[in-house]
């Protein structure tokens with residue numbers, strides 16, 4: 001269909017200012033947080049009601065035009081990367097908190113509401129929304145659901161999937177779905193789990209009902225410095241073996257420590273090879289007991305220094321370095337590439353030393369930031385896109401890290417999603433039968449395949465191609481894929 | 485004996501070829517739950533055993549036929565637990581049945597449900613293929629979350645082989661307090677307390693008595709106890725066990741047992757036809773209401789829906805064709821397509837959940 005014919009029909013659904021099609025207006029939507037991939041869409045639509053969303057989807061379905069939903073565009077895997085001949089559906093006008101019930105501890109919000117805005121609205125009632133991605137001042141709750149986002153507190157309080165009760169969503173066929181309920185479960189299959197983390201491929205989320213939790217009375221953090229990464233990794237295991245589930249348990253390596261310290265002056269020890277941030281929250285008695293236990297364990301595990309936050313301001317300062325780790329590392333290099341593998345924690349030293357070797361081999365620096373408590377690793381590969389070949393080398397190094405994570409029994413993505421970025425590695429993590437199930441699940445919700453096509457699930461052909469490039473031990477991988 | 489994946493896979497393939505339904509069975513402890521399935525019984529208990537358990541990773545992987553009791557004992561020896569406190573409903577209850585039924589116990593409202601702790605599954609689909617979804621790590625967003633989808637699917641989507649679960653340490657201490665109050669006040673109190681950091685881990689209200697379990701560090705329990713008052717229940721473990729396993733006297737009723745899953749703040753059920761014929765036990769801070777009732781199914785379903793929830797005929801005095809709350813038409817279509825995806829020949833527990841599924 002011709003672009004201007006589609007625009008004409010779109011304008012019957014939306015006011016003129018909500019339909020963008022001039023190059024300069026489209027430009028801001030050309031990428032999400034993974035800026036290495038860029039594509040200007042044909043049209044950007046900015047609906048503000050569920051009915052408009054539905055009509056846009058029906059129009060695109062009828063005209064066979066692909067649609068990509070976009071929240072705040074902070075995604076790190078290219079999930080919201082537009083298509084040149086498709087419509088980018090931005091949910092940025094869905095900004096209202098529809099209701100907040102302090103007694104029932106739930107909030108019903110539109111998908112474009114920022115993650116942090118929910119906690120801010122809940123704060124007067126002593127409540128908050130627990131999942132706290134580092135991007136929480138910017139990212140949208142719709143995007144969080146689509147990615148099953150996590151945060152530094154999710155070891156104790158869970159991921160998005162554990163904190164959402166109900167969704168309203170519209171399928172590509174214009175069917176409005178109510179998934180989940182304000183009760184704790186619903187009849188039938190757990191479609192809420194299936195929808196969470198589905199990266200905008202099953203439907204467009206138009207409303208989210210989240211759980212709110214009581215704010216702990218007190219939180220305190222211990223920062224422990226270590227002379228080796230292995231010691232720090234070991235301390236993490238020991239804390240958990242002791243029966244403690246810290247509210248946060250994060251690790252940073254030397255390069256990230258230095259970057260963060262230069263950036264926010266959190267008071268991090270520059271000589272340390274690794275630091276751990278271990279947080280305890282709860283009643284003052286609970287916190288005192290847990291902090292004391294953690295201090296003992298950390299010392300026993302060889303911490304070279306310990307610092308415990310003296311007050312709330314101090315605690316926030318210690319966290320500031322961790323929370324700003326990505327931008328801080330970003331100052332060390334013109335570009336960086338953020339990875340997101342999860343590994344069994346016992347593999348930590350092995351994986352980090354392998355990454356170190358790869359870093360030397362590829363001549364690119366790597367800084368490591370790590371949700372240590374749940375094994376979610378964020379190696380940041382530093383590169384300069386203006387130097388010929390560096391982006392390519394960074395991607396290749398990244399690919400090696402993905403494969404390393406799968407090799408040790410982990411996964412290619414813990415919280416950032418597959419998007420377009422890790423689509424090849426899906427062929428390494430899953431067998432053909434599993435990928436086929438994914439394809440059919442997609443078609444169950446979106447028979448036309450027009451919603452965010454080309455993301456997350458590789459085609460059979462792509463895996464065959466990818467397999468040809470990666471022959472392990474002289475064997476052809478995926479021998480079960482027909483090669484025609 | 486069906487104790488290898490290859491054998492199980494062959495049975496499934498053959499059944500698929502011949503369009504012969506299979507009735508997947510662990511110990512049969514939950515056979516009362518759901519619709520009656522016509523099909524050859526496939527006993528999966530021989531495929532059993534803990535595959536890996538590493539306390540410091542907080543992950544356990546076991547074969548689906550493993551008795552829950554065996555898993556719980558292994559965890560307890562390391563001072564850990566299944567956080568969702570699953571009901572067994574029989575000595576031989578297996579992990580596979582626990583996941584497939586998707587039922588959680590008293591801790592659910594405060595710690596999460598079965599599905600919240602599923603990290604990964606290995607399963608055989610309707611084509612006989614051995615598939616893995618999710619994994620053994622805490623965070624994993626590669627592909628759709630098929631493993632959580634298996635929780636509560638009543639074996640209609642596949643044959644579970646192995647399940648990996650997140651586990652948690654046992655609380656250092658637990659204490660149960662009792663309070664006498666009327667139902668309305670109890671509902672309000674449970675919700676109000678849940679909005680404060682009070683270390684609640686279970687609640688139960690029955691005939692004028694609210695029981696509240698606290699779990700956590702001993703210092704915290706002590707201070708919460710002072711804040712709340714109430715009377716300490718001795719032998720609380722037995723009490724919560726009886727609620728979880730439905731051995732509490734409330735469950736001895738000869739009437740139909742209904743499970744109403746409602747928003748925790750939903751008002752007291754006020755339909756006369758239900759009130760006159762029912763007794764009630766409330767759990768999960770108000771979000772789970774058990775009714776022993778003679779009222780008509782339609783009446784109970786309507787009341788539950790009007791309050792924003794749904795009703796399941798959990799145990800019925802006579803066979804019932806529709807134990808689960810009907811799905812809305814768009815959701816039913818999705819269910820049918822998903823069933824077709826995982827089980828193209830319709831051989832896994834057909835009709836166990838809904839008639840045509």
Ligand SMILES: Cc1cc2nc3c(=O)[nH]c(=O)nc-3n(C[C@H](O)[C@H](O)[C@H](O)COP(=O)(O)OP(=O)(O)OC[C@H]3O[C@@H](n4cnc5c(N)ncnc54)[C@H](O)[C@@H]3O)c2cc1C
Pocket residue numbers: 032033068069070071072073074075076078079080091111132133134135138139140141142143144145146147148149150151152199200201203204205206326327415416452
């Ligand atoms: C500095 C920085 C730090 C970060 N830290 C974290 C972190 O700690 N933890 C973490 O998990 N992530 C983190 N992220 C990644 C990112 O913020 C999350 O993935 C977030 O959930 C994306 O939300 P968004 O609104 O920006 O979504 P977008 O980027 O706009 O979209 C992401 C995906 O969701 C889909 N989508 C968006 N809205 C909808 C909708 N309404 N309906 C259907 N599909 C939709 C899109 O199609 C796309 O596939 C970080 C990113 C940055 C830049």
